[in-house]
Amino acid sequence: MNDDQLRERIRRALDAVHRPDPGLVRRSAEAAVRGRRGRRLVAALTAVTVTAVALAAVAVALVRHEMERQTGPAVPTPSAVSAGPVVYTLTAANQVVAVDRRTLRVRWTRQVAPPPSSSVSAGAMLGISADGSRLYVLPAESNGGGTSVHVLDAASGRPGAVIALAAAGGPLYRTFAVHPRSGDLYVVGQDSGHVLVSVVDPVRQVVLSTSVTRTLPSPSTLGNRPYQAAFTADGTRLYYSYGFSAAVSRGIDWADVRGPGVSPCRAASPGAACIPSSPGQGFVIDGSHLLFADDSVPVQLVETTLNGTVVHRSSTGLSANVRDVVLTSGRNQVAILASCDSLGGLNTVDRSTGRHAVVVTPAPAGSEPSSSTLCGLRPALLSDGTLAISQVTQGTPTPELPGTLVFASSTTGRLIGSVTLPAQAVDVLADG
Amino acid sequence: MLHGHGRSRARCNRAVAWARIPHVAVESLPLLLVTSPDVAAFEAALGPLINPAHRLATAMLHDSAAAQDAVQEASIKAWRKLDRLHPGSELRPWFLGIVANECRTTLRSRWRRSVVPLDLHATTPGLVEATAVANQDTLRAMASLRHGDRLVIALRFYLDMSVEEIAEVIGATPAAAKARLYRAIHLLRTRLGEPEEPS
Numbered sequence: 001m002n003d004d005q006l007r008e009r010i011r012r013a014l015d016a017v018h019r020p021d022p023g024l025v026r027r028s029a030e031a032a033v034r035g036r037r038g039r040r041l042v043a044a045l046t047a048v049t050v051t052a053v054a055l056a057a058v059a060v061a062l063v064r065h066e067m068e069r070q071t072g073p074a075v076p077t078p079s080a081v082s083a084g085p086v087v088y089t090l091t092a093a094n095q096v097v098a099v100d101r102r103t104l105r106v107r108w109t110r111q112v113a114p115p116p117s118s119s120v121s122a123g124a125m126l127g128i129s130a131d132g133s134r135l136y137v138l139p140a141e142s143n144g145g146g147t148s149v150h151v152l153d154a155a156s157g158r159p160g161a162v163i164a165l166a167a168a169g170g171p172l173y174r175t176f177a178v179h180p181r182s183g184d185l186y187v188v189g190q191d192s193g194h195v196l197v198s199v200v201d202p203v204r205q206v207v208l209s210t211s212v213t214r215t216l217p218s219p220s221t222l223g224n225r226p227y228q229a230a231f232t233a234d235g236t237r238l239y240y241s242y243g244f245s246a247a248v249s250r251g252i253d254w255a256d257v258r259g260p261g262v263s264p265c266r267a268a269s270p271g272a273a274c275i276p277s278s279p280g281q282g283f284v285i286d287g288s289h290l291l292f293a294d295d296s297v298p299v300q301l302v303e304t305t306l307n308g309t310v311v312h313r314s315s316t317g318l319s320a321n322v323r324d325v326v327l328t329s330g331r332n333q334v335a336i337l338a339s340c341d342s343l344g345g346l347n348t349v350d351r352s353t354g355r356h357a358v359v360v361t362p363a364p365a366g367s368e369p370s371s372s373t374l375c376g377l378r379p380a381l382l383s384d385g386t387l388a389i390s391q392v393t394q395g396t397p398t399p400e401l402p403g404t405l406v407f408a409s410s411t412t413g414r415l416i417g418s419v420t421l422p423a424q425a426v427d428v429l430a431d432g
Numbered sequence: 433m434l435h436g437h438g439r440s441r442a443r444c445n446r447a448v449a450w451a452r453i454p455h456v457a458v459e460s461l462p463l464l465l466v467t468s469p470d471v472a473a474f475e476a477a478l479g480p481l482i483n484p485a486h487r488l489a490t491a492m493l494h495d496s497a498a499a500q501d502a503v504q505e506a507s508i509k510a511w512r513k514l515d516r517l518h519p520g521s522e523l524r525p526w527f528l529g530i531v532a533n534e535c536r537t538t539l540r541s542r543w544r545r546s547v548v549p550l551d552l553h554a555t556t557p558g559l560v561e562a563t564a565v566a567n568q569d570t571l572r573a574m575a576s577l578r579h580g581d582r583l584v585i586a587l588r589f590y591l592d593m594s595v596e597e598i599a600e601v602i603g604a605t606p607a608a609a610k611a612r613l614y615r616a617i618h619l620l621r622t623r624l625g626e627p628e629e630p631s
Contacts, residue, residue: 001621001624003589003617006589006617006620006621007588007589009566009570009624010491010570010574010585010586010589010590011589011590012563012566012567012570013566013567013568013570013571013574014487014490014491014494014571014586014590016564016567017490017494017495017496017571018486018487018490018496018499019496019497020483020486021486021496021500024482024483024486024500024503024504025475025479025482025483026475027500027504028474028478028482028503028504028507029474029475029478029479029507031504031505031507031508032474032478032507032508032510032511032512033474033511
């Protein structure tokens with residue numbers, strides 16, 4: 001085969017593939033010009049953005065300078081220099097400890113109130129403002145709860161306002177939620193025979209209203225823990241769980257937001273919760289559904305509508321006491337944190353199939369849990385899928401014993417690290 | 433110095449052209465792009481080269497649609513770099529070099545590698561079976577060559593370029609281009625199962 005024959009063979013083969021396109025010139029021209037224009041647009045937007053950021057930085061510096069001129073410079077603790085995700089914990093001794101997620105070092109510690117006179121059951125007693133600048137704390141005076149909300153600067157732990165909710169001898173408050181739009185705090189408490197919701201404006205530092213949301217059949221039936229409160233995404237409805245294992249009334253109630261007050265749900269029978277569950281611990285709101293782990297034997301994962309109609313109930317096969325639940329970042333699984341003393345550990349349950357998987361099993365029954373045992377009370381799921389868990393060996397944290405904050409993968413249970421706390425933690429909160 | 437002035441003038445001319453464009457609604461943007469002086473300038477400068485570039489890209493990729501994409505991408509890059517072209521430089525080998533590089537980038541992508549075998553079978557409808565088999569053998573033999581070898585084969589036998597022009601496209605001396613072409617032809621003949629032509 002000479003060169004001409006080779007040329008002919010190549011040409012024939014390629015012509016069979018080649019499809020001449022008369023419009024290609026115009027399309028290429030348009031693509032080239034548009035590409036140039038796109039680059040110019042990007043350059044212009046970049047210039048505008050850089051200018052805006054620079055101006056904002058100058059404005060912040062001027063404001064900060066003016067504030068420091070009036071009030072003196074803020075002095076952060078040395079460990080607060082590095083900026084990163086922060087996990088806040090409230091200990092049973094009423095200390096707030098801020099832990100840097102990246103370095104696993106304590107950034108600051110603040111004693112917000114005197115230690116209570118007794119051990120304190122866990123619950124949602126920490127909250128953060130929408131902009132992440134203010135930390136709200138509800139310290140317990142006893143296992144019954146507290147009477148004031150403390151405001152801290154989230155970055156430095158510097159104490160701010162203390163907002164009194166009730167006078168001595170009045171109701172005790174155990175949990176609260178931050179309204180997603182107004183920023184008001186809806187604090188859930190109890191007195192003898194009643195469950196109450198107080199609305200607090202943390203900026204003006206005033207209690208806007210207090211509503212009785214449930215009257216109990218007898219003063220002794222509530223037990224001692226409203227445990228968790230949370231809003232729906234649009235902020236129109238507040239859910240809160242309460243109850244005690246021996247109580248008649250236990251489960252989850254809701255209250256619709258009405259101006260400065262709330263309008264409570266009506267239960268099917270007097271004394272019962274609107275969404276009965278046992279014993280009224282952690283729950284998750286996911287869009288129009290509510291999820292919680294009913295602490296029966298075996299544990300059941302229950303999914304209801306926002307009005308409490310059960311849409312899915314699956315048996316997990318788990319026989320331990322449930323401490324709390326977290327919706328994983330993929331929203332298709334619920335991580336269940338169960339007690340150490342009955343082989344609970346960290347478990348996951350698939351929402352659609354109910355399939356239960358043990359991620360980490362704690363120490364065998366009767367053995368003391370080790371430092372790497374994933375069991376505890378309150379979990380917080382970080383954006384990278386890490387769980388921060390307040391680890392305890394018993395159900396009720398004590399102010400006298402040091403505690404541990406454990407970081408572990410929510411999917412594999414792999415221990416990432418731990419931080420020693422001055423006392424056992426009753427709540428954990430991750431920023432953002 | 434002259435080169436710098438020329439580049440500034442080119443930018444200035446384009447800036448003037450852009451400055452002539454009035455504020456228009458977003459809806460009329462496509463029409464504006466078609467009628468703007470930049471499009472006309474592109475068509476005047478690179479338009480005659482698009483079809484040879486498409487042929488080259490087809491020879492490199494063995495896929496006409498992928499070749500169109502490569503040519504469009506190369507056009508964007510060439511238009512951005514047009515200011516850097518030295519005065520007196522030949523536009524054709526410069527642009528074809530950009531197209532060849534774009535084809536190499538395309539071939540390196542996993543997506544491209546995964547679809548090449550399918551195209552070999554899909555591009556021969558209606559042909560006599562023996563011819564189709566021969567074409568596939570030819571394409572397969574070309575596809576087995578390294579990028580540089582396939583490039584000189586395509587330039588020589590599909591675009592009918594001289595050794596000097598090939599040398600400009602691949603950025604080599606004519607002697608080096610001739611040596612590479614000789615080696616590529618030898619390899620291709622071997623892959624085609626043909627005995628080497630006596631020199």
